[in-house]
Amino acid sequence: MPGNQGDRWNESRDNMPPPQSPRWDRGRGPSQIDPVLEQLSYLRGPSHGLESRTVEPKKFTGRCRLFVGNLPNNFTEEQFKKLFQDFGETAEVFLNAQKGFGFVKLDTRQNAEAAKAALDFLPMQNKPLRVRFATHGAALKVKNFSQWVTNELLEMAFSVFGEVERAVVIVDDRGRSVGEGIVEYSRKQAAQNALKRCSEACFMLTSTPRPVIVEPLEQRDTDDGLPEMNFPPNHKALLKEREMGPRMAEPGSFEFEFAMRWKKLEVSAPVGGPDGVLPLRARGKVAPREATDDGRAE
Numbered sequence: 001m002p003g004n005q006g007d008r009w010n011e012s013r014d015n016m017p018p019p020q021s022p023r024w025d026r027g028r029g030p031s032q033i034d035p036v037l038e039q040l041s042y043l044r045g046p047s048h049g050l051e052s053r054t055v056e057p058k059k060f061t062g063r064c065r066l067f068v069g070n071l072p073n074n075f076t077e078e079q080f081k082k083l084f085q086d087f088g089e090t091a092e093v094f095l096n097a098q099k100g101f102g103f104v105k106l107d108t109r110q111n112a113e114a115a116k117a118a119l120d121f122l123p124m125q126n127k128p129l130r131v132r133f134a135t136h137g138a139a140l141k142v143k144n145f146s147q148w149v150t151n152e153l154l155e156m157a158f159s160v161f162g163e164v165e166r167a168v169v170i171v172d173d174r175g176r177s178v179g180e181g182i183v184e185y186s187r188k189q190a191a192q193n194a195l196k197r198c199s200e201a202c203f204m205l206t207s208t209p210r211p212v213i214v215e216p217l218e219q220r221d222t223d224d225g226l227p228e229m230n231f232p233p234n235h236k237a238l239l240k241e242r243e244m245g246p247r248m249a250e251p252g253s254f255e256f257e258f259a260m261r262w263k264k265l266e267v268s269a270p271v272g273g274p275d276g277v278l279p280l281r282a283r284g285k286v287a288p289r290e291a292t293d294d295g296r297a298e
Helices: 002-015 035-041 077-082 109-119 151-161 188-200 236-241 254-268
Strands: 065-069 090-096 101-106 130-133 139-143 164-171 177-185 213-216
Touching: 035 151, 065 109, 077 090, 077 101, 101 109, 109 130, 139 151, 139 188, 151 164, 151 177, 151 188, 177 188, 188 213
Parallel strands: none
Antiparallel strands: 065 101, 065 130, 090 101, 139 177, 139 213, 164 177
């Protein structure tokens, strides 16, 4: 995509007159040109017919970074690197042996997934290693755009704020856009810049004057979840809460009445902001399955 985007900008520069500064930006002077507005001035024309992305996935991205916990206190950086020698190239190795944790980037997501699968819960000096994907500190959630926005357009638009590692439009189980997407930058500063500019101004991706809403991505683990071995078996709170197992409340019982009141409270409690949107479960609907790997391509 970066190559295609560069061609697009070069063609625009050849065919368009020199861009004028917007009314709110005039008077800055030659040395104070806003780089974001300057790049956007070359993208104002039609955005249809974008070339599909055919480039290889970028290496050593934020999606390839692993967190490793429960490391022995006497572990060295060389030993830490050796753990991953069978899973491709490594970079940005960080080890805090005193606190028993470290971070490492693998060259590809596939190799990172293989390393995680092989090393998670691996016994290491009487303790199981814990390996999980680290939080991506430069990832954003983009919402409120039209169904005609694709991965390519999303990447091209948000690359004006900095280098984009990955941009994907979230689709439902039929491949239709849900009007939301994820943008991951290579640097945290670029993500902060995009968040700030889109919050202070109205950033639109298509002809419809619908500004996108940009938020920090709330990252949740839906792959590994919470395994039983994460809890000590003799934890007092766990033992008390697990005194009774899964069951249906007996109609007419105190437990049943209490549970019904709880359900009513959850259904009536508005979530999602001032518009009072109810959760899908409260409206008798099921959330569509979302795909965030390939997204919607051009």
